[in-house]
Amino acid sequence: xxxIKRPEELAEDVVEEFSVFDEWLDKYEYLIELGKSLPIIDxxxxxxxxxxxxxxxxxxxxxxxxxGRVWFTADSDAIxxxxxxxxxxxxxxxxxxxxxxxxxxxxxxxxxxxxNLSPTRANGLVSMIARIKEYAxxxxxxxxxxxxxxxxxxxxxxxxDPEIPVDIYELGLIYEININGSDIAIKMxxxxxxxxxADDVVAQVYxxxxxxxxxxxxxxxxxxxxxxxxxxxSDEAKxxxxxxx
Amino acid sequence: xxxxxHNIRKEFxxxxxxxxxxxxxxxxxxxxxxxxxxxxxxxxxxxRESNANIHRAVHRxxxxxxxxxxxxxxxxxxxINAQPDGCVIITSGATASFNLLAHSFVQxxxxxxxKILVSEAEHHSNLVPWQLACERVGAELVAIPIEESGxxxxxxxxxxxxxxxxLVSVAQVSNVLGIVNPIKEMVALAxxxxxxxxxxxxxxxxxxxxDVAELGCDFYIFSGHKIYAPxxxxxxxxxxALLEEMPPFFGGGDMVGTVTFxxxxxxxxxxxxxxxxxxxxxxxxxxxxxxxxxxxxxxxALRAEERCIMMFLVERLLKIDGLHIAxxxxxxxxxxxxISFSVEGAHPEDMALILDKMGIAVRSGLMCAxxxxxxxxxxxxxxxxxxxxxxxxxxxxxxxxxDRTLKMLG
Numbered sequence: 001x002x003x004i005k006r007p008e009e010l011a012e013d014v015v016e017e018f019s020v021f022d023e024w025l026d027k028y029e030y031l032i033e034l035g036k037s038l039p040i041i042d043x044x045x046x047x048x049x050x051x052x053x054x055x056x057x058x059x060x061x062x063x064x065x066x067x068g069r070v071w072f073t074a075d076s077d078a079i080x081x082x083x084x085x086x087x088x089x090x091x092x093x094x095x096x097x098x099x100x101x102x103x104x105x106x107x108x109x110x111x112x113x114x115x116n117l118s119p120t121r122a123n124g125l126v127s128m129i130a131r132i133k134e135y136a137x138x139x140x141x142x143x144x145x146x147x148x149x150x151x152x153x154x155x156x157x158x159x160x161d162p163e164i165p166v167d168i169y170e171l172g173l174i175y176e177i178n179i180n181g182s183d184i185a186i187k188m189x190x191x192x193x194x195x196x197x198a199d200d201v202v203a204q205v206y207x208x209x210x211x212x213x214x215x216x217x218x219x220x221x222x223x224x225x226x227x228x229x230x231x232x233x234s235d236e237a238k239x240x241x242x243x244x245x
Numbered sequence: 246x247x248x249x250x251h252n253i254r255k256e257f258x259x260x261x262x263x264x265x266x267x268x269x270x271x272x273x274x275x276x277x278x279x280x281x282x283x284x285x286x287x288x289x290x291x292x293r294e295s296n297a298n299i300h301r302a303v304h305r306x307x308x309x310x311x312x313x314x315x316x317x318x319x320x321x322x323x324x325i326n327a328q329p330d331g332c333v334i335i336t337s338g339a340t341a342s343f344n345l346l347a348h349s350f351v352q353x354x355x356x357x358x359x360k361i362l363v364s365e366a367e368h369h370s371n372l373v374p375w376q377l378a379c380e381r382v383g384a385e386l387v388a389i390p391i392e393e394s395g396x397x398x399x400x401x402x403x404x405x406x407x408x409x410x411x412l413v414s415v416a417q418v419s420n421v422l423g424i425v426n427p428i429k430e431m432v433a434l435a436x437x438x439x440x441x442x443x444x445x446x447x448x449x450x451x452x453x454x455x456d457v458a459e460l461g462c463d464f465y466i467f468s469g470h471k472i473y474a475p476x477x478x479x480x481x482x483x484x485x486a487l488l489e490e491m492p493p494f495f496g497g498g499d500m501v502g503t504v505t506f507x508x509x510x511x512x513x514x515x516x517x518x519x520x521x522x523x524x525x526x527x528x529x530x531x532x533x534x535x536x537x538x539x540x541x542x543x544x545x546a547l548r549a550e551e552r553c554i555m556m557f558l559v560e561r562l563l564k565i566d567g568l569h570i571a572x573x574x575x576x577x578x579x580x581x582x583x584i585s586f587s588v589e590g591a592h593p594e595d596m597a598l599i600l601d602k603m604g605i606a607v608r609s610g611l612m613c614a615x616x617x618x619x620x621x622x623x624x625x626x627x628x629x630x631x632x633x634x635x636x637x638x639x640x641x642x643x644x645x646x647x648d649r650t651l652k653m654l655g
Binding site: 024025028056057077078080081 | 265592593594595598599602603609610611624625653654
């Protein structure tokens with residue numbers, strides 16, 4: 001990732017590139033070219049939750065957080081807007097959340113496209129920038145915004161094994177709790193592989209974890225390898241089941 | 246004031262300016278008109294010389310301001326040929342007029358299960374206020390379908406006039422299609438069944454006949470700013486018999502008879518519906534604005550030239566590959582110079598952005614008439630709208646620029 005320049009350096013490049021245009025129409029010609037070369041979002045993925053609706057043009061934006069960086073793909077039905085989107089992507093794609101949050105997006109103004117961003121234009125671009133920032137902000141300062149492991153454990157302790165009056169955490173059914181940004185992945189098992197209400201337990205775990213403050217996507221994987229044995233129970237659980245007699 | 250030939254342009258200081266170092270061509274007149282010097286001067290003079298609140302105080306300036314405001318009202322009454330059984334109410338704009346009408350009319354005359362009839366080709370201002378009001382009382386908003394040509398079929402209209410319809414509210418000229426609807430015939434059909442008719446004259450007052458006695462409608466609504474007056478003033482003309490029965494919309498200063506905590510009586514029309522300090526300097530400007538509009542509508546040569554420019558634009562536009570005009574009546578006499586179109590493969594927003602950089606102001610998008618515009622084009626439309634100060638030369642320049650724009654986007 002070290003080969004990715006920081007947003008301000010990339011923005012500088014764009015400003016320099018645009019400095020050769022004296023004429024508005026040349027600028028637009030160039031934006032149209034850029035717009036045409038933008039990798040478009042597959043029609044199937046132009047879903048309503050990705051749609052940023054303006055009064056005039058529509059913008060679709062898909063964001064992804066991977067390896068500590070934010071990745072975007074976007075599309076628009078208007079070609080000049082699409083050209084500006086391609087500049088935004090060039091500058092902000094693969095950047096760290098904090099760098100995006102701290103950026104002022106002023107290069108758009110520097111290349112003379114301020115009015116394309118003014119709210120009166122009512123196109124999707126202003127909302128797109130807001131959405132990019134919002135998305136980046138949700139991954140910025142993970143310590144403050146991410147769900148806490150103790151909250152996850154607390155939530156897991158509200159789910160009980162149907163046959164034993166001990167919660168699934170103390171029983172040792174939880175193998176892994178992974179927190180990545182706001183996303184939570186749980187790896188768990190059951191006391192017996194043929195448990196008839198396995199789906200029910202998984203659903204209960206999913207609901208409990210989803211209710212944790214700041215929880216994003218929740219994933220629950222049910223595994224039977226390694227196999228559960230009573231030795232995995234906590235002392236507290238063993239005590240509750242009178243196993244120290 | 247000289248409205249003959251090119252001299253008409255001298256009445257509008259803004260038309261002389263440049264944008265981006267290029268000549269300025271203003272083709273967005275359906276959104277708002279430019280203002281002639283007579284209007285600019287009066288507006289300025291009121292604030293410099295006669296500024297005081299109207300209808301309230303006994304002092305000299307208040308009397309002057311009130312007088313100017315009432316002269317504005319008289320100018321409106323004269324321009325639309327208001328009748329003794331009618332009343333001109335001054336509001337803050339056509340949108341405010343519709344909200345007033347929808348709220349007060351529905352509250353008094355419309356109940357659960359009743360219907361309000363609009364057309365498919367309405368501006369949101371003649372749509373959303375009715376939705377809000379209907380929702381409150383459990384009434385239904387029904388849309389008269391329009392034909393592919395953009396016209397209203399009188400047969401279809403008549404078939405919708407059942408006993409549950411309490412009011413018809415339609416545009417005289419759609420702000421997208423620029424087609425004059427057969428208001429007189431529609432009023433006759435509705436009145437035959439005892440149903441009153443409200444007319445959205447926002448475009449009609451500019452481009453069509455706005456003689457309310459001739460039209461026979463019960464309400465006529467328009468905005469001042471589209472017909473040369475300043476922004477922030479609009480008109481609701483209505484039959485007194487209906488207005489008397491309708492409750493006030495806004496409560497507050499100047500609309501009252503006597504006020505006690507138990508009971509307030511209301512001022513007589515029109516003040517009952519004019520609570521608060523109106524934009525009196527703007528309303529006073531109805532006088533010079535409509536004087537100008539009247540000179541224009543009486544100038545046959547000017548009107549003929551405007552029609553000639555429109556026909557030229559329509560003919561030339563239709564020759565462009567993939568270009569579709571929304572609203573082309575068989576009888577072009579019904580068309581006014583409001584022309585909306587789409588071009589295959591070119592987004593209206595892109596076209597408008599590029600044209601802007603060539604100095605041409607046009608409108609793009611949904612034009613506050615989403616149900617109608619979506620019917621013609623998913624991405625919206627591009628609209629050019631002219632007033633008599635636009636010239637053939639501007640039309641030619643626009644067509645050249647459009648050609649260049651489409652090449653850039655192609």
